[in-house]
Every structure is written in C-alpha cells, then in structure tokens.
Amino acid sequence: MLNRNLIQKQFPIFQHQSNLVYLDSTATSLKPKIVIDKIKEYYEEYSANVFRGIYPMSEKATIEFEETRSIVSKFINANKSEEIIFTRNTTESLNLLAYSLGRKIVETDDEIVTTIMEHHSNFVPWQVLASEVGATFKIIDIDDEGYLDLGLEKVKNQKLKVLEQIITKKTKILTLTYVSNVLGTINPVKEIIKEAKKINPEIIVIVDAAQAVPHLKIDVQDLGADFIVFSSHKMLGPTGVGVLWGKEKILQEMYPFMYGGDMIDEVYIDRSTYKNPPHKFEAGTPAIGETIAFKEAINFLDKIGMGNIREHEKKITDFAINRLIDTFGQSIKIYGPKNIEDRGGIISFSFAKFHPHDIAQILADEGICVRAGHHCAMPLHTCLNVPATVRASFYIYNDERDVEKLVEGLKKVKEILK
Ligand SMILES: Cc1ncc(COP(=O)(O)O)c(C=O)c1O
Numbered sequence: 001m002l003n004r005n006l007i008q009k010q011f012p013i014f015q016h017q018s019n020l021v022y023l024d025s026t027a028t029s030l031k032p033k034i035v036i037d038k039i040k041e042y043y044e045e046y047s048a049n050v051f052r053g054i055y056p057m058s059e060k061a062t063i064e065f066e067e068t069r070s071i072v073s074k075f076i077n078a079n080k081s082e083e084i085i086f087t088r089n090t091t092e093s094l095n096l097l098a099y100s101l102g103r104k105i106v107e108t109d110d111e112i113v114t115t116i117m118e119h120h121s122n123f124v125p126w127q128v129l130a131s132e133v134g135a136t137f138k139i140i141d142i143d144d145e146g147y148l149d150l151g152l153e154k155v156k157n158q159k160l161k162v163l164e165q166i167i168t169k170k171t172k173i174l175t176l177t178y179v180s181n182v183l184g185t186i187n188p189v190k191e192i193i194k195e196a197k198k199i200n201p202e203i204i205v206i207v208d209a210a211q212a213v214p215h216l217k218i219d220v221q222d223l224g225a226d227f228i229v230f231s232s233h234k235m236l237g238p239t240g241v242g243v244l245w246g247k248e249k250i251l252q253e254m255y256p257f258m259y260g261g262d263m264i265d266e267v268y269i270d271r272s273t274y275k276n277p278p279h280k281f282e283a284g285t286p287a288i289g290e291t292i293a294f295k296e297a298i299n300f301l302d303k304i305g306m307g308n309i310r311e312h313e314k315k316i317t318d319f320a321i322n323r324l325i326d327t328f329g330q331s332i333k334i335y336g337p338k339n340i341e342d343r344g345g346i347i348s349f350s351f352a353k354f355h356p357h358d359i360a361q362i363l364a365d366e367g368i369c370v371r372a373g374h375h376c377a378m379p380l381h382t383c384l385n386v387p388a389t390v391r392a393s394f395y396i397y398n399d400e401r402d403v404e405k406l407v408e409g410l411k412k413v414k415e416i417l418k
Pocket residue numbers: 026027089090091092119121122177179180181208210211231
C-alpha cells in the first residue's frame with residue numbers, strides 16, 4: 001500500500017479541510033502542492049503568452065509549455081510530441097474528433113460503433129454526427145456483471161464473436177471507454193482493437209482514457225488505438241487542460257477544429273492555410289499556466305509509479321467491496337465486475353430503500369465526499385434499470401481508513417432513513 005499520511009502531506013487541501021474523506025476522484029482529483037506552486041510560478045515569474053514573443057519571458061513560457069507536451073508524450077509512449085494536442089478536457093477532445101475527423105470520414109449509411117457504458121461526452125457527439133449525416137449509430141451492450149457483451153467471458157481468449165456481428169466494412173469509427181466511470185470495468189481494449197481491425201482494417205478506433213491514464217500504465221503504441229483522450233484534472237493536474245493523442249498521419253488529414261490565432265500558416269483575402277499538428281488544432285491562447293503545471297502532476301505520478309498506483313487501488317477496492325458486502329449484505333447492490341483484476345478504483349452502489357441523493361447528502365454531512373446521480377452516463381443507468389447510483393472512487397491519497405469512514409457513514413444513513 002502507498003503511505004497515505006506521506007501522500008496527504010503533499011496535498012494542501014488536507015490542511016484546510018480537516019477530516020476530509022475525498023471519494024470523488026473520478027469526477028476530479030485533488031492537486032498536490034507541487035502542481036499548485038508551478039501555476040503560481042508561471043503567474044508570478046513569466047506570465048507571457050506562448051509562441052508569440054521573442055523576449056525572454058515569452059520564450060521561457062513557451063519552453064515550459066512545450067516541455068509538458070514532451071512529458072505527456074513520453075508518459076503514454078507516443079511516437080513524437082507533435083502527436084499530443086492540448087484541448088480543454090476530454091469532452092473537448094472527443095468533440096474535436098467528432099467534428100474534425102467524423103465530419104471528414106463518416107457518410108450516409110456508414111456506421112459509428114460505441115458502447116452503452118460511455119460517458120455522455122463519448123456518446124452524444126457521435127449520436128449527433130450519425131443523425132446529421134444519416135449514419136447508423138450502433139451500441140455494444142453489457143452483460144449482467146457489467147462487462148462489454150463480447151462473448152469474452154464465455155469463450156476466454158477466444159475470438160470476440162459479438163464484435164463480428166457489430167463491426168462491418170461500413171464501420172468508420174469505433175469509440176469506447178477504457179474504464180467505465182460507473183461500473184469501474186476495465187475493458188479489454190487492446191484485444192477489442194486488434195479484433196476490430198481484423199474485421200475492418202480501415203476502422204478508426206478512439207479510446208476514452210479519462211479514467212484509465214490517471215490509474216493504469218498506458219502505452220499507446222502497444223494499445224493499437226488511433227486516438228486516445230484524457231483530462232489533466234483527473235490525474236492530479238489543473239483543470240482546463242485536456243489531451244488528444246492521435247496518429248500523425250490521420251491528424252494531418254483531419255479538418256481543423258477552430259479557426260483563428262496561432263493555428264494558421266498564411267491568410268489571404270480569399271483563403272487560408274494551416275499549420276501542421278499539433279498547432280493546427282490549438283487555436284487561440286491556451287491555458288498556459290495550467291498546461292505548464294500539468295507536467296508536475298505527471299512527474300508526481302511517475303515518481304510513485306503507475307504499477308504501484310494500480311496495486312494500491314486494487315487493494316482498497318477489494319477491501320471496500322468486501323467491507324460493504326459484509327456490513328450491508330443483500331441490502332446493498334454493487335455494480336460492475338466481481339473480479340478485482342477487471343475493475344478500477346470505482347464502486348457504484350445503491351440501496352433499494354434509499355435514494356442515492358439522500359445517501360450522498362447524509363455522507364456529506366459526515367465529511368465524506370461521494371457522488372450521486374447518473375454520472376453523465378444515462379444510457380448505462382437506463383440499461384441497469386436504476387435512475388441513479390452512489391459512487392465512491394479512490395486514488396493515491398485514500399486507504400482503508402477512508403473505506404471504514406464510508407462504512408460508518410452508510411450505517412448512519414441506514415439509521416436516519418430507516
Ligand atoms: C470516462 C469519462 N469520459 C469523459 C469524461 C469527461 O471528462 P471531462 O469532464 O474532463 O471533459 C469523464 C468525466 O468524468 C469520464 O469519466
């Protein structure tokens with residue numbers, strides 16, 4: 001296990017919020033001092049714009065900014081840092097893809113395939129695109145345990161039979177989440193990509209890695225996807241910074257997303273030409289200080305080691321599931337896979353008799369931060385036949401003590417609402 005006390009010491013929020021039990025890192029993570037200090041450093045010491053000035057402050061800001069790009073690139077083992085595009089968040093990265101790639105390659109009668117467990121930001125942009133161009137929007141279902149229904153668990157290590165029925169030569173895009181933000185399911189993305197590309201070698205695969213990159217070691221070259229997207233704020237970094245990694249060749253061919261400053265090469269009265277990626281997709285002044293500070297978050301995670309983070313989260317999640325079941329038995333329903341190897345540090349649950357929002361409110365009164373609702377995954381909740389769930393999620397600053405507080409809090413919920 002990671003040492004919670006040592007880690008919490010590096011997060012100033014724990015000095016300001018005494019007895020904080022923060023179990024909502026799936027929504028956004030807390031920020032270590034080193035990240036906060038780096039933002040402050042930019043604003044206090046060299047707060048110039050990037051790529052524009054030739055004076056030292058601007059040059060320093062540009063170097064710091066580009067250093068983050070290179071650190072992100074190494075962190076996910078991209079081929080080169082030009083394949084890293086900074087956006088505002090995962091949502092913007094996915095909308096960029098639906099616009100700049102989707103509107104370029106998807107035509108009437110083509111198919112876009114996604115899954116029922118997507119966050120709305122990887123569902124709605126594709127639903128809208130499909131309806132605009134007259135394409136078919138296909139959805140991979142889940143089974144009773146919260147795995148993608150690919151026939152996988154029935155024929156372990158065998159062909160993904162269901163994929164063969166869903167993906168065809170007309171499928172232009174397959175877009176799916178690596179880790180479900182509700183069920184915690186870690187999808188066998190590498191195997192799915194391999195199989196999908198076997199069925200249709202032209203298919204473009206997009207991976208929503210918002211809940212994966214902060215918690216698992218991701219190697220984009222090994223994964224075999226064409227694009228992955230994630231957010232800085234879910235991995236100890238600042239808000240306002242998202243990442244889109246894509247294969248250079250496809251990025252070159254895509255439409256720009258927004259037009260304006262910094263993304264153009266030349267502008268004439270009748271036409272304009274655009275810079276190469278990544279700048280082609282980074283119009284206007286970015287979140288400079290936040291992007292600069294993002295590298296400190298990555299360095300922090302790197303120092304702990306993504307393998308250690310995964311092991312830590314596995315232990316807490318396993319402990320939490322057992323404690324919840326031991327304490328509340330049949331009255332609690334926990335969603336997602338039973339096998340801890342197949343799930344991240346996310347536990348969504350419900351009690352038949354209590355409304356999730358009431359549970360979250362009583363827990364909040366006890367200083368326990370969880371989330372209640374559909375977690376921006378309404379199609380999934382419809383499929384699960386529940387309007388809302390309570391979600392507790394874990395990160396490096398949590399350990400079993402937080403789980404015990406959650407269990408105590410839930411006992412109180414039962415007392416109050418009985
Ligand atoms: C799986 C997944 N995708 C996308 C998003 C959207 O991320 P952001 O709000 O940073 O755009 C989230 C946020 O919770 C998520 O969990």
